[in-house]
Amino acid sequence: MSREETTLRVPFLLDMEYRYAVGQYGRRFFTELRDHARLMGARCPECERVYVPPRPVCGICYRELHEWVEVGPEGTIVGWTVVRLPFIDPMTGEQRPVPYGFAIIRLDGASTSLYHFLDETDERKIRVGQRVRAVFREKREGSLRDILHFRLLEE
Amino acid sequence: MRRVAILGAAQTRFEACKASLAYNELVYGVVREVLDRTGVPMREIESMVTASQDAYDGKTISGMAINEVVGAYLKSEAKVAADGLQALLYGVARILSGEFDLTLVVAHCKESEGDPAAITGLMFDPFVQRPLHLDELTAAALQARRYCRKKGLTPEDVALVSVKAHRQALKNPYAQRAGTFSVSDVLASPLLADPIHELEAAPRSDGACALLLASEARARALTDRPVFIVGVGNCTDAYWTERDLAEAGALQEAARRAYAMAGIREPAREIHVAEISARYAHEELMAIEALGLHPNPVELIAEGRAEFINPSGGPLCGNPPTVSGLVRAIEAYAQLSGEAGARQIEGARTALAHGAGGICGQNQTVVILRRE
Numbered sequence: 112m113s114r115e116e117t118t119l120r121v122p123f124l125l126d127m128e129y130r131y132a133v134g135q136y137g138r139r140f141f142t143e144l145r146d147h148a149r150l151m152g153a154r155c156p157e158c159e160r161v162y163v164p165p166r167p168v169c170g171i172c173y174r175e176l177h178e179w180v181e182v183g184p185e186g187t188i189v190g191w192t193v194v195r196l197p198f199i200d201p202m203t204g205e206q207r208p209v210p211y212g213f214a215i216i217r218l219d220g221a222s223t224s225l226y227h228f229l230d231e232t233d234e235r236k237i238r239v240g241q242r243v244r245a246v247f248r249e250k251r252e253g254s255l256r257d258i259l260h261f262r263l264l265e266e
Numbered sequence: 267m268r269r270v271a272i273l274g275a276a277q278t279r280f281e282a283c284k285a286s287l288a289y290n291e292l293v294y295g296v297v298r299e300v301l302d303r304t305g306v307p308m309r310e311i312e313s314m315v316t317a318s319q320d321a322y323d324g325k326t327i328s329g330m331a332i333n334e335v336v337g338a339y340l341k342s343e344a345k346v347a348a349d350g351l352q353a354l355l356y357g358v359a360r361i362l363s364g365e366f367d368l369t370l371v372v373a374h375c376k377e378s379e380g381d382p383a384a385i386t387g388l389m390f391d392p393f394v395q396r397p398l399h400l401d402e403l404t405a406a407a408l409q410a411r412r413y414c415r416k417k418g419l420t421p422e423d424v425a426l427v428s429v430k431a432h433r434q435a436l437k438n439p440y441a442q443r444a445g446t447f448s449v450s451d452v453l454a455s456p457l458l459a460d461p462i463h464e465l466e467a468a469p470r471s472d473g474a475c476a477l478l479l480a481s482e483a484r485a486r487a488l489t490d491r492p493v494f495i496v497g498v499g500n501c502t503d504a505y506w507t508e509r510d511l512a513e514a515g516a517l518q519e520a521a522r523r524a525y526a527m528a529g530i531r532e533p534a535r536e537i538h539v540a541e542i543s544a545r546y547a548h549e550e551l552m553a554i555e556a557l558g559l560h561p562n563p564v565e566l567i568a569e570g571r572a573e574f575i576n577p578s579g580g581p582l583c584g585n586p587p588t589v590s591g592l593v594r595a596i597e598a599y600a601q602l603s604g605e606a607g608a609r610q611i612e613g614a615r616t617a618l619a620h621g622a623g624g625i626c627g628q629n630q631t632v633v634i635l636r637r638e
Binding site for chain 1: 286288294
């Protein structure tokens with residue numbers, strides 16, 4: 112038998128929609144972002160770590176987080192890359208334009224990191240420790256994409 | 267041999283849609299309640315077993331998204347992607363190993379966030395079954411028809427289960443669906459897939475639950491009214507197309523193992539409360555028989571002698587998948603610790619919790635609990 116005859120496959124297309132509840136902490140985080148272009152974290156009363164995005168409990172101290180603090184919009188690059196491999200963006204179904212910069216960003220005042228795009232794609236111009244600032248969209252809808260990207264700051 | 271006790275438990279109210287809570291908030295609520303009830307601080311709990319399903323959560327490795335709220339940072343955590351009662355078995359095994367004294371068992375599921383028919387459809391064979399749009403309901407209807415035919419049951423006989431379940435659920439503050447229905451009300455509810463009517467099928471639910479397991483030594487130090495897990499049994503049957511759906515061989519075998527471990531010879535006499543994972547009314551009849559609780563389940567229910575079976579109302583009154591099996595153990599624990607409120611069965615000393623998973627109950631779990 113030819114190879115073609117021995118490799119019959121059954122196609123299965125799965126179209127699955129989810130409606131994730133963002134919850135109480137997520138609702139406040141995204142509302143502040145949408146209405147005031149403000150990034151908020153929640154501080155642990157014990158270890159004083161500030162979690163961004165905010166969450167109900169500090170995983171280390173197991174204490175409830177009730178104190179809200181503003182963080183950013185400036186921060187520091189903890190790690191970065193420039194993505195050059197083209198792939199289909201699951202959020203849009205379209206190919207993501209490459210290249211694009213991507214970074215782990217420690218916002219000022221935060222103890223955890225936010226992951227987001229950079230406005231730079233030239234690897235020679237990006238470095239760990241570099242200062243960045245969030246660029247917000249004019250029209251915001253209450254999602255992480257309300258931040259367009261992070262802009263590298265002149266030093 | 268080491269013994270394992272349940273120190274405390276909590277569950278959310280079952281609701282069709284808990285839209286205001288994210289998964290981590292839902293789970294934190296029940297874990298917090300367990301800590302508050304038992305007085306055990308999270309830092310003393312050494313291991314966690316969680317139960318959830320990636321397909322319902324829309325997220326792979328779904329256990330990792332809740333690890334901070336179950337207190338799992340830098341601790342031993344494992345996820346069971348099956349019925350929640352299997353997570354309990356895993357937690358018991360962890361303590362019996364001698365490695366851990368305290369283990370938290372947690373389950374969560376929100377059917378409202380995904381598409382349950384599509385998700386249960388993924389259980390089916392992709393070559394000869396999925397192209398036919400089979401889902402769990404269709405399979406259950408085929409089983410119900412086969413079982414009723416074999417036992418000579420009428421639609422009215424099966425509807426009795428629903429009448430009892432919804433009546434008992436009136437006393438359960440966690441129930442999503444409860445009410446005083448007659449047999450004709452049940453049979454007048456919409457036919458979902460012949461012979462199953464809406465009131466004979468578990469509703470779609472969101473919910474979470476948690477319980478804390480302890481070694482006997484630790485339990486005795488923390489409570490003077492321990493409830494012990496004295497028997498466990500688990501058994502898997504053939505794929506649903508490869509067996510007679512009117513038979514419950516895997517459940518009989520799981521029960522045999524659990525009874526042997528617990529030293530139970532006459533379950534009909536020795537089991538005072540049974541919480542059964544019947545997602546469809548006919549499954550309760552099958553389970554009563556397979557568990558040896560009564561040879562004629564319809565007669566038992568018709569004569570009003572089945573109040574000790576699913577005093578909570580069972581899954582027909584709220585059934586978040588995965589959570590449902592673990593809730594059976596929590597209800598059994600509540601009965602034995604005298605915390606079952608209006609649904610309390612007086613004098614219960616030995617209780618049975620039953621969990622099922624897979625198409626037409628391919629996988630079966632039985633747990634026996636006893637108070638001193």
